[in-house]
Amino acid sequence: MPTLFAKKITDVSYNMLKEVEARAILIDVDNTLSMHGSNEPFEGVAEWINYIKSLDIKPIIVSNNSNRRVKLFAEKLNVLYVSDAKKPLKSGFRKACNLLNLDENHCAVIGDQLFTDILGANLIGMKSILIEPIDKNEPYLIRLKRLFEKPIYFIFKYKYYNYES
Ligand SMILES: [Mg+2]
Numbered sequence: 001m002p003t004l005f006a007k008k009i010t011d012v013s014y015n016m017l018k019e020v021e022a023r024a025i026l027i028d029v030d031n032t033l034s035m036h037g038s039n040e041p042f043e044g045v046a047e048w049i050n051y052i053k054s055l056d057i058k059p060i061i062v063s064n065n066s067n068r069r070v071k072l073f074a075e076k077l078n079v080l081y082v083s084d085a086k087k088p089l090k091s092g093f094r095k096a097c098n099l100l101n102l103d104e105n106h107c108a109v110i111g112d113q114l115f116t117d118i119l120g121a122n123l124i125g126m127k128s129i130l131i132e133p134i135d136k137n138e139p140y141l142i143r144l145k146r147l148f149e150k151p152i153y154f155i156f157k158y159k160y161y162n163y164e165s
Pocket of ligand 1: 028029030031032111112113
């Protein structure tokens with residue numbers, strides 16, 4: 001289970017970041033910052049990253065995708081990154097904390113996949129914010145995982161139905 005849920009990353013508010021006690025946020029790329037295969041961040045993402053920085057919260061990208069793809073977003077958004085992170089294993093998240101010189105319990109995870117981003121956060125003991133996936137043209141293996149995510153989404157949405165209000 002994630003700590004919090006947001007429809008998209010740009011909906012993640014100051015209050016939510018306060019609730020997950022984040023001094024740094026470890027952000028996924030595909031379906032969180034951008035569509036699978038697209039080289040452009042979603043609308044408003046660059047502004048949102050600047051907003052996060054202005055709150056003195058450090059954004060860092062942690063993605064299982066290749067160095068080539070992840071570096072592109074890191075450069076566009078002017079943030080540090082860890083590629084080939086092997087989420088849900090702890091190593092990528094740990095590497096990100098080391099890069100930021102921050103303790104693991106001051107970091108929170110934002111991502112769209114329960115079995116990589118959120119499970120990984122739980123394994124290392126970080127709080128997490130789950131983003132609703134909007135890209136329906138995902139690779140086969142991810143679509144398969146989504147089937148197993150569905151019941152959890154259902155429970156979570158029910159539980160937090162009134163969170164935003
Ligand atoms: Mg993703």
